[in-house]
Amino acid sequence: MTPPNASPMRFEAGRAVLAVMWLMPQISRPRTALFAATAVLVAALPLTMTVATGLLIGAVPAAAGAGPGSPEARHAYVLLAVGVAALLLGRLVDNVHRANAFNLGRELELLVQDRLVTAVARPAGVAHLEDDDILALLRIARQLGADHIRPERAVRGLAHIAPEFLAAAGASIVLCFFNVWIGLAWLVAWPAIFIAMQNEYTRVGKTAYMRSTEMRESEYMRDLAMNAGPAKEIRVWGLMGWLLDRYDRQWAERMDYTNRFQRLRARTAVGVIGALLALTAVTALLLARAGLDGAVGFAALSVYLVAMTSMFNFSAFDDTAAFLALGALPVPKILALETELTADERPVTAELPAAAPARSVRFEQVAFAYPGAERPVIEGLDLKIEAGTSLAVVGHNGAGKTSLVKLLAGLYEPTGGRITVDGTDLAGVDPAAWRTRLSALFQDFTRYQLTVRENIALGAPHLAEDTDRIWKACEPMGIRALIDSLPNGLDTVLSSEYEGGTDLSGGQWQRIALARALFAVQAGAKILILDEPAAALDVRAEAELYEQFLDITAGLTTIVISHRFSTVRRADRIVVLDGGRVVEDGSHGDLMALGGRYAEAFTLQADRLARTSRS
Numbered sequence: 001m002t003p004p005n006a007s008p009m010r011f012e013a014g015r016a017v018l019a020v021m022w023l024m025p026q027i028s029r030p031r032t033a034l035f036a037a038t039a040v041l042v043a044a045l046p047l048t049m050t051v052a053t054g055l056l057i058g059a060v061p062a063a064a065g066a067g068p069g070s071p072e073a074r075h076a077y078v079l080l081a082v083g084v085a086a087l088l089l090g091r092l093v094d095n096v097h098r099a100n101a102f103n104l105g106r107e108l109e110l111l112v113q114d115r116l117v118t119a120v121a122r123p124a125g126v127a128h129l130e131d132d133d134i135l136a137l138l139r140i141a142r143q144l145g146a147d148h149i150r151p152e153r154a155v156r157g158l159a160h161i162a163p164e165f166l167a168a169a170g171a172s173i174v175l176c177f178f179n180v181w182i183g184l185a186w187l188v189a190w191p192a193i194f195i196a197m198q199n200e201y202t203r204v205g206k207t208a209y210m211r212s213t214e215m216r217e218s219e220y221m222r223d224l225a226m227n228a229g230p231a232k233e234i235r236v237w238g239l240m241g242w243l244l245d246r247y248d249r250q251w252a253e254r255m256d257y258t259n260r261f262q263r264l265r266a267r268t269a270v271g272v273i274g275a276l277l278a279l280t281a282v283t284a285l286l287l288a289r290a291g292l293d294g295a296v297g298f299a300a301l302s303v304y305l306v307a308m309t310s311m312f313n314f315s316a317f318d319d320t321a322a323f324l325a326l327g328a329l330p331v332p333k334i335l336a337l338e339t340e341l342t343a344d345e346r347p348v349t350a351e352l353p354a355a356a357p358a359r360s361v362r363f364e365q366v367a368f369a370y371p372g373a374e375r376p377v378i379e380g381l382d383l384k385i386e387a388g389t390s391l392a393v394v395g396h397n398g399a400g401k402t403s404l405v406k407l408l409a410g411l412y413e414p415t416g417g418r419i420t421v422d423g424t425d426l427a428g429v430d431p432a433a434w435r436t437r438l439s440a441l442f443q444d445f446t447r448y449q450l451t452v453r454e455n456i457a458l459g460a461p462h463l464a465e466d467t468d469r470i471w472k473a474c475e476p477m478g479i480r481a482l483i484d485s486l487p488n489g490l491d492t493v494l495s496s497e498y499e500g501g502t503d504l505s506g507g508q509w510q511r512i513a514l515a516r517a518l519f520a521v522q523a524g525a526k527i528l529i530l531d532e533p534a535a536a537l538d539v540r541a542e543a544e545l546y547e548q549f550l551d552i553t554a555g556l557t558t559i560v561i562s563h564r565f566s567t568v569r570r571a572d573r574i575v576v577l578d579g580g581r582v583v584e585d586g587s588h589g590d591l592m593a594l595g596g597r598y599a600e601a602f603t604l605q606a607d608r609l610a611r612t613s614r615s
């Protein structure tokens with residue numbers, strides 16, 4: 001097993017930290033300026049104390065010899081006062097620095113989350129939600145704020161390490177006064193050690209974050225075992241043992257992987273610690289020799305020794321350094337995702353008149369393949385849908401019916417040809433504006449764990465408070481009595497996972513979803529798309545409902561997809577789709593007279609229905 005794409009990109013750790021620093025002023029410029037200023041002070045004040053302490057140690061023998069009141073004693077007292085003042089001020093500033101970093105960190109985390117959600121919601125279509133790389137980022141995003149994926153900790157780590165970095169640089173410069181090569185060696189050593197360790201933490205972090213596919217599989221298994229949705233099937237089929245076995249296996253693989261790759265490599269640790277030890281030994285030896293030879297006075301020697309020891313306060317190896325790397329790692333990726341999804345936005349070049357579609361919606365030589373798929377599901381599709389008429393689309397499973405309406409709704413863009421509305425190419429129209437004219441109910445409609453009122457009003461959320469209108473949408477669906485019988489009527493939550501909530505039968509859910517579609521129509525939608533609108537209802541109920549829909553939506557452009565011919569026959573026009581093309585087109589009467597696929601399938605279904613109703 002190899003770690004996927006686990007080797008750090010060039011300067012990846014540094015770029016992640018820079019991305020965090022770049023975002024900070026976007027939260028607050030004054031507070032970021034305060035952060036920088038206090039970081040310098042938190043570094044400079046202990047350094048001042050270090051130098052003062054060293055000089056004080058050197059000055060004590062002379063002060064003791066000269067006695068109280070002597071200039072030597074006064075000099076020692078001044079050094080003591082400077083040291084103590086630097087110490088106290090340092091502690092004070094440090095508190096301000098950390099409190100500011102804490103707040104900035106929390107806000108940065110929220111900012112990153114917010115930008116991510118906005119970026120993911122921005123594309124008009126849904127293709128990006130099926131892209132493996134984007135799904136990997138979304139997994140990370142869902143975990144933002146949990147585990148080690150905390151940009152907040154990156155800011156706090158930065159608050160901790162930045163002053164240490166500056167202090168170590170200052171101490172190195174002090175050592176330059178002793179020996180310029182030793183000083184320079186320390187000046188270079190700490191950043192090098194820090195970068196080596198940050199790269200190592202980044203590598204470890206990437207192996208954990210970026211195994212998206214494996215993690216998603218294992219999380220999926222866990223959710224199957226734990227969630228209410230699949231619980232019935234899992235138990236009825238006796239799948240729990242199989243599921244847990246598979247989850248255990250994936251878990252063991254993950255642990256094995258973690259043990260092998262998600263830890264610091266010994267060679268990095270040995271290399272870094274070895275380099276530190278060697279440099280410390282050389283510095284100490286040279287200082288000792290200079291002290292013994294009398295080349296450096298006692299006071300200077302004390303300053304150099306304190307400077308050398310103070311450099312070991314540097315957090316290259318501890319949790320702070322790890323959290324800086326791990327917390328910063330997702331930030332540039334989220335910013336890159338934001339850029340990528342923004343770049344995908346197509347320019348708006350056309351506006352539709354308020355009444356559109358007033359004439360027709362046309363598919364002109366439309367082709368479409370799902371992202372990553374080799375074969376197109378729609379090819380050379382020509383279809384003119386007259387405004388104000390009802391159209392039914394039929395065809396065998398996988399013929400491309402749902403794909404056709406997804407294209408019409410702008411959820412995907414055609415890979416060839418164009419879709420026009422009253423002659424205007426939809427490619428240039430703002431998808432959000434176009435969708436205000438659509439009311440669509442898909443076969444896999446969402447069962448929102450919200451109140452009945454919200455489940456219906458989501459068809460036009462700006463009218464959610466219009467109770468009369470909600471009841472008006474319920475009436476034709478025959479759900480008024482059902483809603484009245486619920487504990488809180490329209491305000492009952494449709495989920496048994498909530499207190500006072502309730503679940504509905506498949507057919508009842510479908511009627512609620514149909515009421516949602518109708519609510520959108522009442523709010524002004526001009527095209528109604530019903531993709532298998534009532535598959536959970538019996539044949540008669542579906543046909544009756546569709547009949548009612550046609551009455552209510554007379555004058556509207558409606559497109560229905562159904563496998564039930566008793567429903568389909570009521571449409572003004574029917575098209576049969578096969579291999580993503582229209583193969584038959586006409587009214588029920590026309591197609592029956594044609595004696596083709598439609599007539600054959602209709603007769604078959606009608607015979608079956610007649611037999612069942614006789615028996």
Ligand SMILES: Nc1ncnc2c1ncn2[C@@H]1O[C@H](COP(=O)(O)OP(=O)(O)OP(=O)(O)O)[C@@H](O)[C@H]1O
Nearest residue numbers: 130370373377395396397398399400401402403404
């Ligand atoms: N998101 C997707 N990604 C890749 N392929 C897809 C996706 N959705 C559908 N397909 C494929 O596109 C083809 C057409 O699917 P579509 O859902 O349009 O068929 P349909 O005619 O509505 O079928 P049904 O009657 O079963 O609902 C199928 O072969 C299906 O596997």
